Amino acid sequence: xxxxxxxxxxxxxxxxxxxxxxxxxxxxxxxxxxxxxxxxxxxxxxxxxxxxxxxxxxxxxxxxxxxxxxxxxxxxxxxxxxxxxxxxxxxxxxxxxxxxxxxxxxxxxxxxxxxxx
Numbered sequence: 833x834x835x836x837x838x839x840x841x842x843x844x845x846x847x848x849x850x851x852x853x854x855x856x857x858x859x860x861x862x863x864x865x866x867x868x869x870x871x872x873x874x875x876x877x878x879x880x881x882x883x884x885x886x887x888x889x890x891x892x893x894x895x896x897x898x899x900x901x902x903x904x905x906x907x908x909x910x911x912x913x914x915x916x917x918x919x920x921x922x923x924x925x926x927x928x929x930x931x932x933x934x935x936x937x938x939x940x941x942x943x944x945x946x947x948x949x
Contacts, residue, residue, distance in 0.1 A: 839890060840911040845924060846893045848914045856880060862896035866903040874931040906930050
């Protein structure tokens with residue numbers, strides 16, 4: 833049985849993180865992932881940063897990740913993905929069951945199928 837990770841990153845997100853690190857000349861820096869919660873709204877942040885003593889350090893698919901303890905509480909069981917939201921427009925998304933506005937993706941939907949709402 834596959835063990836659930838504290839934080840997950842899809843292969844698509846890994847590819848884009850590696851590409852971004854190269855463009856920003858930050859390939860030797862870990863990726864900081866954070867979430868600020870303001871009035872129940874989750875605001876996600878990420879960028880290459882230096883590690884602090886209190887940070888949780890993870891290596892996921894050869895990507896060094898740092899997360900502050902305050903953020904980790906709200907990022908547990910979260911998945912970072914890189915998806916095409918609109919034709920030709922790709923973005924990072926956080927699939928986070930801890931976020932009050934989280935809606936589980938419908939894996940049964942297919943891009944080639946029209947669904948009447």
